[in-house]
Every structure is written in C-alpha cells, then in structure tokens.
Amino acid sequence: MSILVYTESENNNFKKNALEVLSYGKALSKIMNEKVVCVSFNIDNTEDLSLHGADKSIIINDTSLADFKAKTYSNCISKIAKKEKSKIIILSSSADCRYLAPLLAVELDSSYSPNVVDLPKSSNPLVVKRTCFTNKAFSFSELNSEINIIGLSNNAFGVHENQSETTFENEKIELIEDTIKINSTEKITGKVTIADADIVISGGRGLKGPENWHLIEDLAEVLGAATACSKPVSDMGWRPHSEHVGQTGKPVASNLYIAIGVSGAIQHIAGINSSKVKVVVNNDPEAPFFKAADYGVIGDAFEVVPKLIKKLKAFKN
Amino acid sequence: MNILVCISNVPDTTTKINFINNDSEFDTNGVQYIINPNDEFGLTRAIWFQQKKGAKVTVLTVGESSCEPIMRKCLAIGADKAIRIDAIPTDGFFVANQVSEICKKNNYDLIIAGRESIDYNGGMVPGILAGLLNYNFVTNCIQLEIDQNIAVASREIDGGKEILSSKLPIIIGAQKGLVEEKDLIIPNMRGIMQARQKPLDVIRPINIQAKSIIKSFEKPKPKGEVKLVPSDNVDELINLLHNEAKVI
Incomplete structure (x- = not known):
C-alpha cells in the first residue's frame, strides 16, 4: 500500500505545486502510516523530492513524454499506481492535472475529489474538505472507492520541508498510442501565471x-x-x-x-x-x-x- | 454532424449560498436556476455549427423535473431536441455514466460539456465520459473548429494555450472564450414558442452507485472588518502588508 503523488516538473525543475502536493502527501502518510511515493516524468534533478518528504521516487524518462498528453500521462500514472498498490493518489490543481484526473479515475475505477483544501477530516472512511459553489462554501465529501484521487487546491496546504531518505527507481513504461495531436503550443515566457503567482x-x-x-x-x-x-x-x-x-x-x-x-x-x-x-x-x-x-x-x-x-x-x- | 451538449442546472451566479437541515442540504429556497455558464458557451458553439454546417443539436441533462425550464430554454436558444435522465445527479461519476449510456445508443460526432459546473465544481463529467467511451478529449477548450471529420481545438494551459487536433468523435470541456460573451443567444419569442413543440424525452436512469457522498456543508467564517488606510499614506499600507500580513 502507498500514497502516490504526481510531482509535475518543467524544464528539469519541479513546479511549486509539485512540492505542495508532496508536502501534503507526506503529512497524510504520517496519519495513515503509509509510504509516500512520487511519480515524475523527464527529470534528473530530484533533490527537492528528498527535501520534501518522498519515501520513494519513480522517474519515467522517455523523450516521447516530452509534451504533456493527458491520456498517455494518466495511463503511465495508473500503471505506477497499480504497481505501488496506491490507495490514495494526490494531484495538484494545474490545468494539466485537472485534464488528466478524470481519465485516471476511469482507469483506476476510483473516486476523484478536486479542490481539496485540507488534510482529510477522517481517514476511514476517507472524508475530505473541499470548496464548492465556486468558493462560496465547503463540503465534506466521503470518498468510498478502493482507490481515491485527491486534487489539492493551489496554495491551500503550502510547501513544507521534511528531509527524508528516498529510494530512487527509474521505470520504463510501454506507452499507449495517444490519438490527439499537438499542433502548437503558445506560452508566454518570463511572465508569472495566475496559477503559479504568489x-x-x-x-x-x-x-x-x-x-x-x-x-x-x-x-x-x-x-x-x-x-x-x-x-x-x-x-x-x-x-x-x-x-x-x-x-x-x-x-x-x-x-x-x-x-x-x-x-x-x-x-x-x-x-x-x-x-x-x-x-x-x-x-x-x-x-x-x-x-x-x-x-x-x-x-x-x-x-x-x-x-x-x-x-x-x-x-x- | 450530430452534437450532444450536456447541460447542468445551477444556481444563478449571484445566488447567496445557504444550507438547511444541519448544514446537510443546499437551501434552494428562492434560488433562481440558470444554464451552467460553461455549458452555455458550449451550447452556443454547437448552435453555430447547426446554423453554419447543418449540425443537429441535442441537449441532455441528468436531473429531476425541476430542470425542465432550463431545458426548454436550451430548445428556445435553438437546440433541436432535449433529453432528461430522470435522476438526482449525485456525483460526476454517476452523471457521466448516465450520459455514456445515451452516447452508446447514438452516434454523436461531438459531445460538449462545460469544463465544470459552478455549483459542485467537480470538473469530472466530460473527462470521465471520455474515459468510459474511449473518445478523444480536450478540456478548458477556448476555440473549436471542425473540418470534415477533424476537430481542431485550443486548450487553455497555465500561461498560454495549446492547439490540438483529433479525429471525430471528440469530447470537449467548454469554458469562457469558446464563444464571445456577446454571441450568447437570448431566446426570442419565436424561439420560445417553437421550443414548446420540440421533443423533450424523459429517460429512466441506469442503476449505478456514486463514488462520493457529500456528508455536510460549511460556510466560510465571517470576515473581520476591512482595515482602511488613508489614500495619502501608502507607506502605511506597505508597512501593514510587510509587517502584519507578511505577504511582501
């Protein structure tokens, strides 16, 4: 059993929300007495994972995964989740995570609760606090699948250091065919995005x-x-x-x-x-x-x- | 081209949110319902395909009979046909499974749902539907063109956009930007009259369990009074943000 955290990276650096979901995963792992496992794509600069509490890090390096593709990424994460017998999977609220989360939920036949703002109110049954009515209220939702996916709200938990012994593994995954083609990407560089901004x-x-x-x-x-x-x-x-x-x-x-x-x-x-x-x-x-x-x-x-x-x-x- | 647009019946954006029965239930008393704004952007694009390319547009909701006024509104806006699956939409997984049953029986080339509803903000229905049907899927969609059997869709990403292409059928998670606000259609009298004659089929739900249950609600804690700073003393504001709030 384990808690799986998807740690997103860009240009060989973990995003801030990756370290936030890892911090959350670590805190949850202490409550549930489970190991926290990170899955990351195309990165070799992994110091941040040990610094923020990873017990295990699985890295998938594959040039075919250079561009984010929701179906391919969710398939890779689901394979790791099955291998690691993950009962809880933690994702951020980035555009990419919101895109892949429902696909992952179908692959794992799991529940998915986005916009979670705090550690679970109880772990058995799993009850999470999340925003609803577009931040006008909160709900306490019981997630009752074998595997449950938590989508953590941006900046809700914060990044917390927690130096840990991490075991590292490189994984090779047979990729599925993704029939969506990326024609082009336009990204403003050198400007802070609303999602990442303090x-x-x-x-x-x-x-x-x-x-x-x-x-x-x-x-x-x-x-x-x-x-x-x-x-x-x-x-x-x-x-x-x-x-x-x-x-x-x-x-x-x-x-x-x-x-x-x-x-x-x-x-x-x-x-x-x-x-x-x-x-x-x-x-x-x-x-x-x-x-x-x-x-x-x-x-x-x-x-x-x-x-x-x-x-x-x-x-x- | 056959288009299905999934519609969610949501409280108007100006609604004050309250709960009853020990905070276990949303208080619908006096609440006005509207078409979920993200769905309405999608519906408007669908109507564009209907007018320019002769597409046939079906609207679908999962909900009780209280949803029918907004389904009639969709018909008045221009949809050809409406379907209501007669069930309480308990969670996104439940809803997507209901919609998937309808999709399996009809050959829709394009399925549009809002990227999320503004009430429960699950953001799951289009994605789960795509997973269940194994259709291609683009969410946060801000542009959509269809030529022959190829869809070209732009997706809003953090700090930019990405242009994707896929063969039909495709599922789209619609959001603001897909059409301009000024292009939203306000039904005219003719549309409203015609809507009364258009079919609104009521279908029984399939038996499926939700994967999450809302146990209770909570309202945010009331905020303290705003601290006013005189407009000629921005130093004080900087001081407060630095020393008190510790955010700069």
Missing part, C-alpha cells in the same frame, strides 16, 4: 480603459506578480479572456490579491476568495469589495497606484 494584481472598470493598464502592469512588475482583470474588462476586450478571474473565469488562490478599481461583484469575490490577503483600492467607499477585503484604500486609482509603485520600488531596494 501575488496577483487585478484591474477593473475603474481604470477607465486598456490604455491605463500600465498601472496594473507596473505594479505587478515591482511585486513580481501576475496580472488579472474583472469580467466586464475581459468582455469589453480591454484584456484577454485568460486574465479574467472570478466565478466563470480563473480561480485565484494567491497569498496576496490586490484589486484596483474592481467593485467586487459576488461572482468576482467567489473566484478570488481563496486568496489569503486581499487589498482593494477603489474611489467608491460603498464598493462591495470593501466587505471582502482585509485592507482597503478609498481613493482614486490614478493617484494611489503611482504612489504605491514609487514607494514599493523604494521599499524593495
């Missing part, structure tokens, strides 16, 4: 037009943050859909979320509510966002933000 800066209609977005971008640059926007802003075409955060857009679970000129409609708040600290800058003291925020500045974004950028630059130096 800090997210978001702009709303209060910025009056796309030409003023340098305020958001400059502030994001000083803080090493990702940029986001409200629904009306993306609907009007001021910013791309990929930046829309909220109930029908992307969820945000950053450490710090700063909303500039966003009124804070219930759908917007739902999407960003998992963020730890929320700051709002708005000239309307009645804006609903002030009820959801930790810190607020009532003032004109065009005056407050440039001052904030200047002071933050000084602070960072």
Whole structure:
C-alpha cells in the first residue's frame, strides 16, 4: 500500500505545486502510516523530492513524454499506481492535472475529489474538505472507492520541508498510442501565471480603459506578480479572456490579491476568495469589495497606484 | 454532424449560498436556476455549427423535473431536441455514466460539456465520459473548429494555450472564450414558442452507485472588518502588508 503523488516538473525543475502536493502527501502518510511515493516524468534533478518528504521516487524518462498528453500521462500514472498498490493518489490543481484526473479515475475505477483544501477530516472512511459553489462554501465529501484521487487546491496546504531518505527507481513504461495531436503550443515566457503567482494584481472598470493598464502592469512588475482583470474588462476586450478571474473565469488562490478599481461583484469575490490577503483600492467607499477585503484604500486609482509603485520600488531596494 | 451538449442546472451566479437541515442540504429556497455558464458557451458553439454546417443539436441533462425550464430554454436558444435522465445527479461519476449510456445508443460526432459546473465544481463529467467511451478529449477548450471529420481545438494551459487536433468523435470541456460573451443567444419569442413543440424525452436512469457522498456543508467564517488606510499614506499600507500580513 502507498500514497502516490504526481510531482509535475518543467524544464528539469519541479513546479511549486509539485512540492505542495508532496508536502501534503507526506503529512497524510504520517496519519495513515503509509509510504509516500512520487511519480515524475523527464527529470534528473530530484533533490527537492528528498527535501520534501518522498519515501520513494519513480522517474519515467522517455523523450516521447516530452509534451504533456493527458491520456498517455494518466495511463503511465495508473500503471505506477497499480504497481505501488496506491490507495490514495494526490494531484495538484494545474490545468494539466485537472485534464488528466478524470481519465485516471476511469482507469483506476476510483473516486476523484478536486479542490481539496485540507488534510482529510477522517481517514476511514476517507472524508475530505473541499470548496464548492465556486468558493462560496465547503463540503465534506466521503470518498468510498478502493482507490481515491485527491486534487489539492493551489496554495491551500503550502510547501513544507521534511528531509527524508528516498529510494530512487527509474521505470520504463510501454506507452499507449495517444490519438490527439499537438499542433502548437503558445506560452508566454518570463511572465508569472495566475496559477503559479504568489501575488496577483487585478484591474477593473475603474481604470477607465486598456490604455491605463500600465498601472496594473507596473505594479505587478515591482511585486513580481501576475496580472488579472474583472469580467466586464475581459468582455469589453480591454484584456484577454485568460486574465479574467472570478466565478466563470480563473480561480485565484494567491497569498496576496490586490484589486484596483474592481467593485467586487459576488461572482468576482467567489473566484478570488481563496486568496489569503486581499487589498482593494477603489474611489467608491460603498464598493462591495470593501466587505471582502482585509485592507482597503478609498481613493482614486490614478493617484494611489503611482504612489504605491514609487514607494514599493523604494521599499524593495 | 450530430452534437450532444450536456447541460447542468445551477444556481444563478449571484445566488447567496445557504444550507438547511444541519448544514446537510443546499437551501434552494428562492434560488433562481440558470444554464451552467460553461455549458452555455458550449451550447452556443454547437448552435453555430447547426446554423453554419447543418449540425443537429441535442441537449441532455441528468436531473429531476425541476430542470425542465432550463431545458426548454436550451430548445428556445435553438437546440433541436432535449433529453432528461430522470435522476438526482449525485456525483460526476454517476452523471457521466448516465450520459455514456445515451452516447452508446447514438452516434454523436461531438459531445460538449462545460469544463465544470459552478455549483459542485467537480470538473469530472466530460473527462470521465471520455474515459468510459474511449473518445478523444480536450478540456478548458477556448476555440473549436471542425473540418470534415477533424476537430481542431485550443486548450487553455497555465500561461498560454495549446492547439490540438483529433479525429471525430471528440469530447470537449467548454469554458469562457469558446464563444464571445456577446454571441450568447437570448431566446426570442419565436424561439420560445417553437421550443414548446420540440421533443423533450424523459429517460429512466441506469442503476449505478456514486463514488462520493457529500456528508455536510460549511460556510466560510465571517470576515473581520476591512482595515482602511488613508489614500495619502501608502507607506502605511506597505508597512501593514510587510509587517502584519507578511505577504511582501
């Protein structure tokens, strides 16, 4: 028996969420008295696994796995899960993990609960706490399959060091044929993504037009943050859909979320509510966002933000 | 081309969420229901294929008779036919298995479901369906073109997009971006009248066990008061974020 963790990597480095799911797996392994096994693809830089608690690491190095393909990856993970007799499999909330999780659930005839925010409330039966109604509530769900898949919410558990003795194995897996072809991938490089960001800066209609977005971008640059926007802003075409955060857009679970000129409609708040600290800058003291925020500045974004950028630059130096 | 669009009946996005019976049940009192927004993006794209390429569009839901108003709305938007599987949708695994039964009996070239519903946010139905039927699958889909029997779909990834191609049949997890917000169809009177004449078949569910059960709900703890910082004192804000919140 074991707990299996899929540790995602990119360019020979583990992603932050990989170390978070491993930290979670380690904590769970102590409760359940099981070993935690990691499965990773195409990586040789594995120090982070020992540092974050892996008892065993299985690495599949295969040039045919250079590109993520949901069906092939889920098939590889299912084979490892069977070999390791894994009863619990832990995945992150990355776009790729959400893509492969249901496929994996079918292969293993297992349950799948995404958006899990904490260690299980009980391990027998397995009851997990997860968000529902797009962060407006939590549910306690009993997962009652032989094998259960937990999808951990981004930034819900954190990364915890736990130096451990790890045994390493390289595995060769016969790959299935994946009939989906990747034509091309466009990825913005050198910019923090909303999913990975510790800090997210978001702009709303209060910025009056796309030409003023340098305020958001400059502030994001000083803080090493990702940029986001409200629904009306993306609907009007001021910013791309990929930046829309909220109930029908992307969820945000950053450490710090700063909303500039966003009124804070219930759908917007739902999407960003998992963020730890929320700051709002708005000239309307009645804006609903002030009820959801930790810190607020009532003032004109065009005056407050440039001052904030200047002071933050000084602070960072 | 035969298209199936899976529809979920969800509380309106502005709904305040409350629970009853010792927090074991969602309080539906006074709740307005809508087509799950992700499903509606998918339906709108399906209607585009119907209008431009003569596709036939069937909408399907798993739910009790209380879902029928939104199925009529789908018909008013333009779907040709509706199916309701008469069961309480207990979890994504249960729902996907019900849908899969219908798919096995019909040759759908394209099956669209929202990437997730905005109520239980499981994000499982299209993927599990793909696994059960062994069909190709693209989720978080923000663009979809079909030429002959080849689908070209863009998938939103963390920090960009990926363009994929596959033979039909294919299952798509729809989301915002697949169509523009302005292209969403508001039913007109003619559509609403026609919808009354269109078939809405009610089918009995197959016997299958859910793999997860919701035991109880909890609402987030009420938030403390916002700490206001004067707009001429951003130093104080930086100080609070650094020393108190410890986030910068």
